[in-house]
Amino acid sequence: MHITDILVTGEPIIYGAMVSMALVGIALLFILTYFKKWKWLWSEWLTTVDHKKIGVMYILSALLMLFRGGVDAMMMRVQLAFPDLGFLNSQHYNEIFTTHGTIMIIFMAMPFLIGLMNIIVPLQIGARDFAFPYLNALSFWSFFFGMALFNISFVIGGSPDAGWTSYTPLSGAAMSPGPGQNFYLMGLQLSGIGTLATGINLMVTILKMRAPGMKLFHMPIFTWSTLVTCFIIVFAFPILTVALALLTIDRVFGAQFFTLTGEGLPMMWANLFWMWGHPEVYIVILPAFGIFSEVIATFAKKRLFGYNVMVWSMIVIALLSFLVWVHHFFTMGAGAFVNSVFSVSTMLIAVPTGVKIFNWLATLYKSKIEFTVPMLWSLAFIPSFILGGVTGVMLGMAAADYQFHNSYFLIAHFHYVLIAGTVFACFAGLVFWYPKMFGHKMNERLGKWAFWLFFFGFHVCFFPQYFLGLDGMPRRLFITNVAEWLPLNVISTVGAFGMGLGFIVFVYNVYYSFRYSERETTGDSWNGNGRTLEWATTTPVPYYNFATVPYVDEIDPYIRMKEEGKTTFEEDKVKPIHMPSYTGQPFIMMALLGLASFGLVFEWMYVAVFGLIGAVFMMIRRSFDYDDGYYVPVEEIKRTEKKARGL
């Protein structure tokens, strides 16, 4: 096989991307070598099992993916605002909207939230680490190599081009031959393993490792949202695993599940995909609800209104999320009765969600609202999300959905809920917990610039799309040379660039804050307004998290601790702490599985088998690994704590 058979050729934009990727790669190698950081990279990051460091790596990857997905979005918006420019052709546009959707959901939103969960959940419940730290590292690296595999597709082999939903028969071997669609299948499969493992890991962590005295209904609301999310992950992800595996077997081994030959059933893909896909939407929105609840209570300086109702509404949403998948294809002709049932179940989700909105508003009642950057993101969520929520109910009305389906009305709706919900929450959570992760806050002034640019950009970008949809503009259309559609498309593009600008300011703020922000001296970074246990640790958080774990028997335990002058360092109670050892095994195991997946993408079976054997060998090594970790001596804990607390 010749190299030009694998590399994508003939696209100036992709050549540009190749060159810039090569340059960035060389620069990184140079910097690591020049500053002698290779050992540091390996021993501090690639082999880490510390939940906080793994969380940071998740978030960094997610920000990188937000950039990539964002560039995809900008390119689409340029093409749609200037159809005469000939900027993108049909094929290229199809690849871009496919990667945009897949990346934003699977490789941006989910890892961003899982990163925040990684860092915060153990701290909120008073745990020293995850239940299975090794497995946690494994999860991260499976996500990482899945992401890497998916992303190299646009220079090697060609990107998938059948949409992030990858509907059969279009995405089957007959109509989409070649490696593109295999990249989608294997990238998602590989990272899906990690997500499932994280779900199990966090569930056990939350159920088994809470601070003494902390009942389930004492848990911080973000931890609750994580627990409910993990429940959805455990019961939804296996469906995706099966769907992806079946389509892979169809494509690579010639089976007939979703084909037009052999009496295959292409429509089954849509069902399987959305049986996972709809719960997936709630996997990325419930943690967002949790983050908003934490931030709003903190900066309203008031207890969250209706804690129990908040928890129960999340549980109800989680259950309902499994019962609505058909609303993604009301137009498949399942008949009036089926559509009626799924219409009603869909609209019912609005009830617990509405209750949550009112609870947040009631939390603001008789509060003292402080407009910090995380609070701005959280407050902006409420009106923005409502605009997405009500249109969601409209889409849920099946008879009307026949007109909305596949149109820009739908595009506007899900960007309204996913950006105003998930993306706002990612920013809110990152800024809110930033001092816990890095020992300094992000600059507030720049943070507000980033917020307002992104916020206005968002509304200007997506509000017009409702009207484009009502004017009959279908989604996934690469050219808009219908004169009436052009003005709104231009407005939308302007908004998209506003969001892009907001993102750039945000990234610049990371650098600026690193250079100039004041270093934190206390753990309770937001003017002493912390309510839950994560704020009781020192900043930066010691690797063992808590010298002594406090007894907890209420919601917002840190408020009482502050009143009583208690800390997480009671000198006479310190005992040696058991910690897991760092190991390079997860990285190597997943790199080998990544190699196997890459082989399968090109259907090079010897590569696939080699990678698989390597990964199995690593698993066998793990089975014989009886490394039981180590103990942190009392003296070292006391020394660390006294230094951090200035005692």
Place this chain on the structure above:
Amino acid sequence: MKAKHLRNRWLGLLPLGLILFLSGCGQLEMTVLDPKGPVAQSQYDLIVYSLWFMLGIIVVVFALFAYMLIKYRENRPGRKESDYDPNLHGNTTIEVIWTVIPIIIVVLLSIPTVTTLFDLEKPPEPAAGEEVKEPLVVYATTADWKWFFSYPEQDIETVNYLHIPTDRPIEFRLTSADSMSALWIPALGGQKYNMAGMMTKLYLQADEEGVYDGRNSNFNGEGFAAQTFKVHAESEEEFNAWAQEIQNEAPELTADRYNELLQPGLTDVESFSNTHLEYVKHHTKDGMGYVVENYREQFKEKLHLYEIEKQESFQ
């Protein structure tokens, strides 16, 4: 004051921007909100009915939101001691109220949704006093990336354009020769999928004469943007005259010609004096694999349909 500065933006810009925007868009004629037939009309009615509820919800939430933000910001001048109650965390009465009201709204939205859904499964009923007409049957078949409309009653077939009589229900029998697509004529009503190996039914009707835009709305690959067609709605007499003319003058659709047309790619409008239904039935288990089996090689090459970009408009 920082907070005041913020309040002005929140209150001033956000709703004002929306209102400006709404009024700006009011001047646009939006196809879905300008129905030309009974099916589109019933969907339009449902949309407008739901919009009132949605507007109500938005107004209530925005008002409460604005109130909370103004009244309870930390450094509002003249804040009273009683404006702060950090331990307030529940009120059963009000929580029951804001749970019950959404449930009532859902019920009120469900009833017309369900009735409309069942109505859409039948041909639209004529206005009071008018005679019931048998629906005109049109087989709408898609192949990458074109439309075949077969009229078994008239024994004619058109490619990429459609003629229908006004004031008579049209029964579309939708299927696909290869990828999944959807028939959508927004002025006449909502869409339904065309799927190989299956047949879906969609009833539409035009009340006003005119030329409407129709398209495939479900993404199906490279030529998706060009898979559009014009719908010519005309009086029954004109329609019959047109059908007669096609029957008399158009060439015959031979099996070879049909196979040629089925290959992936674009094609112009065409007319034929018979239908393809006599050669292959794509909606059956036997016919569903017809195209992928015969044209496996053609699907392996990307077609680079640059002509799409050069076209002025597909509508």
Place this chain on the structure above:
Amino acid sequence: MAAEELKTGPLEYRTQEGQMGIMGFWIFLGAEVVLFATLFATYAVLFGRTADAPLPSELFEPGIVLVMTFLLLTSSFTCGLAIHEMRRGSVKGLMLWMIITLALGLGFLGFEIFEFVHYTHEGATIQSSAFWSAFFILAGTHGLHVTLGIGWAILLLIQIKQRGLTNVTSRKFFIISLYWHFLDVIWIFIFTSVYLIGMVI
């Protein structure tokens, strides 16, 4: 954490690591249930879509499937005996019954492979129709699980030989016993809803 070790109760439950490992595995089995449920649903939906390939009723034979069922059910019983011996503290008993379990599992696998090869010769392959794709993937996924279980158990047998009964080795054996019983349950569903129904219709 590891320091706090209970003095009573089953060995595998005495440390928090042990308890968490077992709980995590139960949740994993929950995910496995969903995985197999999806495969069963796929099979049910594609039932009857045999195209030109032979019908299941022409190929399914009660004899061989009954033998397979007998082997796997018995192996589940011997696996239970192995854990019983483990609770009594007998490494020897545990190893003996576990080896018998694996032998029965291997027998099951042998028959399954024979059966698959036979169907392939009769013209029913994974490629021949949607129904046969679904059949081979459903039964094959179960078979793959059994294979992995056998490989896994062999690793554990080596470990218990090396280290004897500890908190860790007993936890590992307890977990693989859960896994083995789970595979048995799945097989009962495959036996009834695939083979019995397939033979009748």
